[in-house]
Amino acid sequence: MKLTALLGRILLGALMALSLPPFGLWVLAPLAIGAYLKYSRDASYRRQFTNAFALWVGYFAAGLTWMTDLTVAGWLAAIPVQALIMALPMAFVPSTGLGRAVGLPAALVVGETTRWVIPFGGVPMSSLAMGPIDTYLVDVVRISGPLLLIALIGILAIACEGAISRNFKAVWISISLSIALVALAQVSPRGEIEETIVGSVVQAGGDLGTRAATSSQGDVFRRHLEAMELQDSKSDLIVWSESSVTVNAPLEESRELNAITHLASELDAVIIANFSEIDGNNFRNASVAVNPKNGIGGRYDKVHLVPFGEYIPLRGLVENFADLSLIPREALPGSGPGILDSALGPIGNVISFEVYFPERVRSGIRAGATIITNPTLASSYTNSLVPEQSLASARLRAIESDRWVLQASTTGYSAIVAPDGQVVAESRLRDQAILTEHVELRRGNTWATNLGKLPISFLAFGLLPISHLISIRRRELL
Structure with a gap:
């Protein structure tokens, strides 16, 4: 991998961290992930992991800077650990097609679910879900908690990749699905x-x-x-x-x-x-x-x-x-x-x-x-x-x-x-x-308090391998 490409992905991750409070530039998350997807297509799992790892190193290097008030050594140790957790599932996202559209949101949810558990019982701070807190998108947490909001960011990232690639069908489907989820949140049960x-x-x-x-x-x-x-x-x-x-x-x-x-x-x-x-x-x-x-x-x-x-x-x-x-x-x-x-x-x-x-x-x-x-x-x-x-x-x-x-x-x-x-x-x-x-x-x-995180977590863990089957089937048909 060229050094400039590696540094570019790290910088893209750092820009993505500006979606977090107190900056709140939430749109940078789907834009950055969409740009990453456009310029990081690779059939090799190893190279996909390396690409994703660089992206998340940039994100957590910026997003976890608050840790330096406690320990600089802890901050330096946390960056690669958190990046590893998020990058591993992204390594298995198909490089093109419907499988990619299904796999990316699933991979983000799998990574975030894992961050809630390991290491040491989980450290879910600096989560992507915090970014859209002042938008209508946040209402989807009433359906299935912040993991669904993170999946929605992934869906919007697919739309951003589609816009960059001029794949307007992907844009239309992703935006329509996003609107449907927000609309469902408005009619979902409340107290x-x-x-x-x-x-x-x-x-x-x-x-x-x-x-x-x-x-x-x-x-x-x-x-x-x-x-x-x-x-x-x-x-x-x-x-x-x-x-x-x-x-x-x-x-x-x-x-x-x-x-x-x-x-x-x-x-x-x-x-x-x-x-x-x-x-x-x-x-x-x-x-x-x-x-x-x-x-x-x-x-x-x-x-x-x-x-x-x-x-x-x-x-x-x-x-x-x-x-x-x-x-x-x-x-x-x-x-x-x-x-x-x-x-x-x-x-x-x-x-x-x-x-x-x-x-x-x-x-x-x-x-x-x-x-x-x-x-x-x-x-x-x-x-x-x-x-x-x-x-x-x-x-x-x-x-x-x-x-x-x-x-x-x-x-x-x-x-x-x-x-x-x-x-x-x-x-x-x-x-x-x-x-x-x-x-x-x-x-x-609400549905979120009734069901908890397990249904969407299991769904994401299931959809990630299914996205591969979709990709394989698509290649066989071509």
């Missing part, structure tokens, strides 16, 4: 309003680029209490950010919980507080619903932990060549659905990183959640890249579940998101703030 309440999210405020291990956790709790004083109206539900309270186990016996219970009673509101519960060399990341008068109604311990953030995979090996002082304790995972019993009924809860995983939100919806709460923490990062992606993920979860999402971040962005994905209230980074809006408790399921 229904059970009750309207007043909800608030609390942002403690503070500097970006700070770490929990080197920060005063008592100050974080104090800033949450101070932010509560900014409240100028009655709320029924108040959500605090991740790690708003740090205590020794058991948290149920802590004086901080007593203080929050007293505050909940004084305000006559349910408070969702998140505790970092220290237990020797370990800790638990736990959310609790604190009811007025009688204290804890429900507790949820974070299930999907952040690798190299809340625990170190292969710590005994890694500590030989890396400084792990910023992660002195290993988090203990919880189990079960993301749900909190409360005086307001069942409240969905996904903690921080879990908002990127549709199945964690779905677990709460299937357990009866009428609203979703997302305490999160992005203060470790020095810019808006991760806060923007977290907010985009909260908006995706709102649409696919047809629920209001209350996202509370220590330093921003905190937001209140409607079931159609619109942000009705949003904080600024670093500010101390409290946001309050009328929100709905809702019942019912």
